[in-house]
Amino acid sequence: MREWGFTLLESLVVLALLAVLLSLAAPSLQGLRQKHQMQSHAEQLQASLLLARSEALRRQQRVTLCVRASAAHAGPDCATAGTWAQGWVVFVDGNDSGRREAAEPVLQQQEALPGFLTLQGNATVDRYISYGPLGRSQSTTGAFQAGTLTLCGVGLPHVWRVVINAVGKPRLEKADRQQDANC
Numbered sequence: 001m002r003e004w005g006f007t008l009l010e011s012l013v014v015l016a017l018l019a020v021l022l023s024l025a026a027p028s029l030q031g032l033r034q035k036h037q038m039q040s041h042a043e044q045l046q047a048s049l050l051l052a053r054s055e056a057l058r059r060q061q062r063v064t065l066c067v068r069a070s071a072a073h074a075g076p077d078c079a080t081a082g083t084w085a086q087g088w089v090v091f092v093d094g095n096d097s098g099r100r101e102a103a104e105p106v107l108q109q110q111e112a113l114p115g116f117l118t119l120q121g122n123a124t125v126d127r128y129i130s131y132g133p134l135g136r137s138q139s140t141t142g143a144f145q146a147g148t149l150t151l152c153g154v155g156l157p158h159v160w161r162v163v164i165n166a167v168g169k170p171r172l173e174k175a176d177r178q179q180d181a182n183c
Contacts, residue, residue, distance in 0.1 A: 031155070031156070034116060034153055034155075034156060035153075035156060035158075038117060038151060038153045038156060038160060039160065041113055041119075041151060042151050042160035042162060043172065044110060045084075045088070045110075045119070045151070046162050046170050046171075048065055048088060048090055048110060049065060049129065049162065049164065049170040050170065051090055051107065051108060052064065052065045052090050052129070052130075052131050053131045053168055053169075053170075054135075055090075055092070055107055055131075056131035056132060056133060056134075056135055057131075057133070057134070057135040059133075061092060061093075061133055062092075062093040062094075062130055062131065062132055063090065063092055063107070063130070063131050064090070064098055064100075064128050064130040064131070065088050065089070065090050065128065065129045065130075066079070066088060066089055066091075066098065066100065066127060066128040067079040067082055067084050067086055067087075067088060067127055068086050068089050068110065068112075069082075070082060070086055076091070076100065077089070077100055078099045078100050078127075078128065079127075083119060083120050084119040084120060084149060085112060085113045085117060085118050085119040085120075087109070087111050087112045087113070088109075088110045089106060089108070089109050089110075090106070090107040090109075091104050091105060091106045091107060092104055092105045092107065093130060096140055097140060098128045098130055098139075098140040099128075116153055116154045116155075117151060117152070117153050117154075118151070118152045118153075118183070119150070119152075120149070120150055121148070121149045121150075122147045122148050122149075123147070124139075124145055124146060124147035125145065125148070125164065129145060129147075129164060130145060131168055135167075135168060136167050136168045137166075137167070137168030138168075144166050144167075145164070145168070146164050146165055146166045146168075147164055148162070148163050149161065150183065152177070152183035157177055158174055158175065158176060158177060159174075159175050159176075159183055160172060160173070160174055160175075161174075161175060
């Protein structure tokens with residue numbers, strides 16, 4: 001009578017072939033994972049901007065999103081230097097300064113982005129983005145605040161831009177890396 005099944009040697013050969021195939025596929029999966037992480041962070045930034053805008057309308061007072069102080073600094077404070085890749089803080093800006101004071105409530109905090117990502121704003125939105133009681137983006141002087149935040153990834157072919165128009169509405173754009181001088 002003959003028994004059906006695999007010998008130990010046959011099983012080891014199949015496992016070795018599977019290991020080789022998986023090791024060949026892993027680098028492409030890493031790139032795919034980074035692409036999805038990048039898109040997720042762009043969407044998180046847009047969601048934070050929409051939260052700030054809706055809270056400004058709901059509370060009828062200024063709500064600000066600012067670059068978060070580095071991880072070495074404890075607490076949800078605004079940074080005096082650095083980029084948006086350090087993370088950000090959404091807070092009620094009771095004194096209209098664009099900087100968080102200890103008594104101002106924090107609505108949301110975002111941790112630093114992974115090391116392969118960079119996030120920078122152009123001159124008008126390089127430190128903070130603020131929404132007034134009417135839901136319009138405005139600087140601390142009261143002027144309208146429009147700008148673009150660009151999210152880039154090392155070795156990735158595309159960039160994500162969060163564009164804030166003159167009335168403060170953020171939108172996402174995907175663009176080729178070659179077309180963007182900010183990366």
